[in-house]
Amino acid sequence: MKFIDEVTITVSSGHGGPGAVSFRRESMMPRGGPDGGDGGKGGDVIFKSSKHLNSLIDIRHNKKYPAQNGQPGAGANCFGANGQDMVLTVPEGTLVRNMDGEVLIDLTGIEEHVLLKGGRGGKGNAFFKTSTNQAPEHAQPGEDGERMEIKLELKLIADVGIIGFPNAGKSTLISRISAAKPKIADYPFTTLTPNLGVVKAADFKSFVVADIPGLVKGAHQGVGLGIQFLKHIERTRFFIHLVDASGLSGRDPIQDYEDINYELTKYDENNAEKEGFFSLADRPQIVVLNKIDTLSIDQLEKLKSTFKKKTGVEPLMISAVTGKNIKELIIELTRKVFQEEEL
Ligand SMILES: Nc1nc2c(ncn2[C@@H]2O[C@H](COP(=O)(O)OP(=O)(O)OP(=O)(O)O)[C@@H](O)[C@H]2O)c(=O)[nH]1
Ligand SMILES: [Mg+2]
Incomplete structure (x- = not known):
């Protein structure tokens, strides 16, 4: 593609x-x-x-x-x-x-x-x-x-790939930060083909973000849409790992985060032999918890600290729908895209 x-x-x-x-x-x-x-x-x-x-x-x-x-x-x-x-x-x-x-x-x-x-x-x-x-x-x-x-x-060529479970809000996020207009809906596997969006950041800088279909546990065995779409973000510099923080799906955000990372390691195992391949599991991630508009302040603080304790990662907390902390996310993405370019 x-x-x-x-x-x-x-x-x-x-x-x-x-x-x-x-x-x-x-x-x-x-x-x-x-x-x-x-x-x-x-x-x-x-x-x-x-x-x-x-x-x-x-x-x-x-x-x-x-x-x-x-x-x-x-x-x-x-x-x-x-x-x-x-x-x-x-x-x-x-x-x-x-x-x-x-x-x-x-x-x-x-x-x-x-x-x-x-x-x-x-x-x-x-x-x-x-x-x-x-x-x-x-x-x-x-x-x-x-x-x-x-x-x-x-x-x-996408600079940043968005990964996460179906319904995590990946398409909502890309529509927020770029002019891309992907289909958004309240059911899993809304996105069936990758979408690209160009993010305009400060100082006339811009970069390209890719939204790919959601992954689920067992994707490497073909569950859901499988992991074949990861090939579209093999050349990105880093990922936005988007996690649904609402709990509305009945799943646990920390478990979701770990499940997706596990699928990345499986993808790596299957592609290790490929020439020029470089590990997706080792690719830097910006971990972002989405849908925080559905949480009370107490729930939010609790989730943030539990997440940090269990995974060692301090996530960014956003709402792709209300726009909360989106500006901060764009600043962080810009810093990371252009900092790595200067190295
Ligand atoms: N409350 C709330 N709902 C959100 C937020 N972001 C996305 N949603 C809702 O979550 C549902 C799924 O959003 P999508 O953007 O389609 O999710 P996706 O990750 O692209 O899903 P797939 O394409 O199926 O993998 C939609 O009903 C969105 O309106 C958010 O910040 N807050
Ligand atoms: Mg989508």
């Missing part, structure tokens, strides 16, 4: 500025020579790749990305200013295709590529002065820029 982020936009390079027709006029020189300057060059459309971006979310804000036109030339041999380039910074690995689907640029391993060149500026009349034509009356127009509709495409 592939998750593709796709955006269609129109890019255009700038027109060249026209050259000027002008003659020097000074009181002592009634018949001054030509002094029309050249127009400026139109801006280029340039793609740059960045390792620090991981989705096309920032490109979605606009449909059109024009570079600036060059300025016209002027008298006194003034050249027009060059138009500013349109620089689009996109994640490394982005493909730029034309509308026929042909790949124009593959930003894998390359840092910068000019897609459309801006038009040249026109020559001013000063340029056309010759011994036989001392007073040329014409200047060149600027060259036109180019316009193109393109499709950007990026295979999304």
Whole structure:
């Protein structure tokens, strides 16, 4: 299964500025020579790749990305200013295709590529002065820029995977922290295929979270939907281990937490031989207890301390429905995603 982020936009390079027709006029020189300057060059459309971006979310804000036109030339041999380039910074690995689907640029391993060149500026009349034509009356127009509709495409790679029992609120959580709109319902196995969401964090940072179908005890033996969906989060850096704290399911949060971890170790055993595999059980986890809106303050404190005592882990307590502590969770996720990147 592939998750593709796709955006269609129109890019255009700038027109060249026209050259000027002008003659020097000074009181002592009634018949001054030509002094029309050249127009400026139109801006280029340039793609740059960045390792620090991981989705096309920032490109979605606009449909059109024009570079600036060059300025016209002027008298006194003034050249027009060059138009500013349109620089689009996109994640490394982005493909730029034309509308026929042909790949124009593959930003894998390359840092910068000019897609459309801006038009040249026109020559001013000063340029056309010759011994036989001392007073040329014409200047060149600027060259036109180019316009193109393109499709950007990026295979999304999730940074963070959400694991947990069915009904724990994984889909509710991803819908809270990203623009993803997965199906949410009060029965197990609502999610049948993974969902990806892009989380926009502070400082223009963003990262990708994957919501996969719930696991149950015995998943490694094929119970429930089985553990095959874990393969979709094999490449994530860490997990949000989401636990239903409400007790409404009739299960025990600590037991749920341990059951899921046990399924991870079983998955590891089955995949240990696979080339490049790295253990899911050893993958860092942010342990999050959800649905705390259903608990009294006393129950909440008690659960938190029992959880810590029995598992050695201090969980974050949230409500994906009311939004309680979601901001704190996003801060923690951002810290962990980008801290590991800097190491
Ligand atoms: N009270 C309360 N209910 C919640 C909370 N988060 C999720 N729910 C409810 O729990 C039920 C299951 O939520 P989902 O987000 O579909 O759970 P899931 O983990 O994606 O479930 P599967 O896709 O079946 O694995 C829904 O009825 C949600 O409204 C919460 O913070 N508080
Ligand atoms: Mg779900």
